[in-house]
Amino acid sequence: xxxxxxxxxxxxxxxxxxxxxxxxxxxxxxxxxxxxxxxxxxxxxxxxxxxxxxxxxxxxxxxxxxxxxxxxxxxxxxxxxxxxxxxxxxxxxxxxxxxxxxxxxxxxxxxxxxxxxxxxxxxxxxxxxxxxxxxxxxxxxxxxxxxxxxxxxxxxxxxxxxxxxxxxxxxxxxxxxxxxxxxxxxxxxxxxxxxxxxxxxxxxxxxxxxxxxxxxxxxxxxxxxxxxxxxxxxxxxxxxxxxxxxxxxxxxxxxxxxxxxxxxxxxxxxxxxxxxxxxxxxxxxxxxxxxxxxxxxxxxxxxxxxxxxxxxxxxxxxxxxxxxxxxxxxxxxxxxxxxxxxxxxxxxxxxxxxxxxxxxxxxxxxxxxxxxxxxxxxxxxxxxxxxxxxxxxxxxxxxxxxxxxxxxxxxxxxxxxxxxxxxxxx
Numbered sequence: 012x013x014x015x016x017x018x019x020x021x022x023x024x025x026x027x028x029x030x031x032x033x034x035x036x037x038x039x040x041x042x043x044x045x046x047x048x049x050x051x052x053x054x055x056x057x058x059x060x061x062x063x064x065x066x067x068x069x070x071x072x073x074x075x076x077x078x079x080x081x082x083x084x085x086x087x088x089x090x091x092x093x094x095x096x097x098x099x100x101x102x103x104x105x106x107x108x109x110x111x112x113x114x115x116x117x118x119x120x121x122x123x124x125x126x127x128x129x130x131x132x133x134x135x136x137x138x139x140x141x142x143x144x145x146x147x148x149x150x151x152x153x154x155x156x157x158x159x160x161x162x163x164x165x166x167x168x169x170x171x172x173x174x175x176x177x178x179x180x181x182x183x184x185x186x187x188x189x190x191x192x193x194x195x196x197x198x199x200x201x202x203x204x205x206x207x208x209x210x211x212x213x214x215x216x217x218x219x220x221x222x223x224x225x226x227x228x229x230x231x232x233x234x235x236x237x238x239x240x241x242x243x244x245x246x247x248x249x250x251x252x253x254x255x256x257x258x259x260x261x262x263x264x265x266x267x268x269x270x271x272x273x274x275x276x277x278x279x280x281x282x283x284x285x286x287x288x289x290x291x292x293x294x295x296x297x298x299x300x301x302x303x304x305x306x307x308x309x310x311x312x313x314x315x316x317x318x319x320x321x322x323x324x325x326x327x328x329x330x331x332x333x334x335x336x337x338x339x340x341x342x343x344x345x346x347x348x349x350x351x352x353x354x355x356x357x358x359x360x361x362x363x364x365x366x367x368x369x370x371x372x373x374x375x376x377x378x379x380x381x382x383x384x385x386x387x388x389x390x391x392x393x394x395x396x397x398x399x400x401x402x403x404x405x406x407x408x409x410x411x412x413x414x415x416x417x418x419x420x421x422x423x424x425x426x427x428x429x430x431x432x433x434x435x436x437x
Contacts, residue, residue, distance in 0.1 A: 013269045015227045016436055017254045018337075020234030021273040021327035023243075023281040024252075025307070025314060027339035027422065028274045029053025032069040032230045034420075034427045035272075038437035039228040041220055042070025043078040043213075045260030046250040048116060048146065049089045050139040051232030052307070056425045060100065066090050068230050071102060075225075078213045081112035082250065082260020084146040085158065087202035089116075109206060110213040110262075111159030117171070118195055119178040120145040126185050138283075147249040149174070162207040164200055171196055214262025221267060226437050229257045229268075235327040236366075243366065243373060246285030254331040270436060272419060273333040275324055277341045277406070279317035282307050286374040289317035289353045303343040318351040318380065321413035326366050328416050335419035335434065338407060342423045347385040350406060353378040354413055383409060391424040396431050 016035060020026040033055050036042045049065035056062075057072045066089060068077040079085060094104045120142030127145075128138055138144060149155040154174055160166040172192055179189035221227060235241060237248040250256070254271045258264060278299055281287050291299070296316040299305070305314040327333065344350060355362050356376035367373045386400040393399055396407075399421075411418050419434040 013226075013437055014221065014224065015229070015263075015268050016270045016272060017229040017231070017257050017268055018272050018274060019231045019252060019254050019327070019331050019333075021275045021324045021331075021333070021336070022234045022279055022320070023236045024051070024233040025280055025282065025305075026234060026274040026276050028230065029055045029064065029069045030339065030422065030425065030427065030430075031272070031274050031337050031420065032228060033057065033072055034430055035228050035436055036070035036073045037427075038226060039070065040075045040225040041078065041217070042068040042074045042228045042230055043080055043217065043261050044068045044083060044230050044232065045080040045257050046082040046252060047232035047248065048084040048141060048143045049086050050141045050143045050248065056427070059426075062097070062100070062102075065093060067093055067097070067104070067107065070228060070230070071097065071104065071106065074106065074228070076106045076108055078217065078261070079107070079109045079113060080213055080261040081110040082256060083110070083113045084116050084143055084150070084250075085109065085113050086116040086142065087161070087199060087206055091202060091205055107209050108211050108213055108216065109158055109209045111157065111210050112214075113158045114146055114150045114155045115158060115161045116142045116146045117156070117174075117199070119175060119190055120149070122187070122190065123178065123181065126182075126187065130185075144249040158206075158210055161199075162203045162210055164203070167199070167203065168196055171199075217261060217263055221263070229261060231256070235331055236323055238330070241326070241330045243285050243370065244368075246283060246370070254333075270334045271332050272335045272337055272436060273324070273327055273331065273416065274337045274339060275410075276339050277319060277344050278303075279320045279323070280305055280314040281317070282312055282314050286370060286376070287315055287317055288356060288373075288376045288378045289320045289351075291316050291318065295347065298347070299343055302346075303340050318353055318378070319410065320353045320378070321410070322353060322356055322364055322366060324410075324414045324416075325364065328414055333416045335436070336410070336414065336416045337420040337422070338410065338418055339422040341403060341407070341421055342389075342391050344385060344406075345390060346387055350383045350385050351380040352383065352409060352413060354381055355379040381409075391429060393423055394431065396421065396433055399431075
């Protein structure tokens, strides 16, 4: 019996993981977020209403408990505001549990993120300027402040004073005024007071839940191509969205993971800088962007659009051990006469089926496509795979063939009910 499922994005994020995790959370007891911060965003449609989540796992609508794991970096102010928004809309947030080992994002992290991105000018990564990278830098520099320390006013005050003295020296090099210790300390003491009841040893609780037979869903942020190790470096995030990070970021053994579902769009999108071999800069790209409402949940930035890239998704399969694919937004492609799928790249006259390690080489890759006929029918109300237009069925089957991963779900609309189940996960 399947007890643990990991949901990961197989492209550059924004694949619609929120909808899939919200759907699967109706089968799960617990939903866990294991990395990232409020630089990630999910748009969830629940009871015909849209919700935008940046930190809180999508399971907040249905699961018994939702966990913010130790692999996350958490902005307390942003988390409390997100909880308030949910509360105002009648969503109970008492099920939230926060790891005492997760790291805290503080104002100096956000300030540094903005300054460093500005300094890079044409070489900028395209961060959301939420302080994520600098918070992870502090974590690995062993000067970060963890949630367990944050809720202890004495430890928090001591560490904040030391860190702020160092950061203010950096700000002086940028010709920026220093940040005030007392202002930050007093403001964040109140946040610590509010969040303290939610803080726990999440690894311990997850182990207990597993041994009680609870079904646990692990939710990643961003996508595997934004993974700090396996993504298109340096245009990546500061953590590991890959499934292997679940063990570290949630504190469970890798032998406890049963299934890894990769969420993929029926086409490709990307936000921010970096190479994008299948990018469409024409009326077809505009058509897909408009039909798919491809604008960032956090930033509102128009997403870059491209054809489905089988090389990217195959790499995600390899580094995350995908056991199934969930294809989202198939309905967006309705109306296109011809569809293209990238099956390989050409680099320096050679055909390759992997993502080069350097941006220089990746930027020189040109896609090799196969073409398939499209369909014109409205598929948004279809409930069974066999009821899809034959060309849509063939398109899905071709994705399976290219990526070597069986498709377990197909989404034909934003609502959870607009999901065709091919294989039951839980």
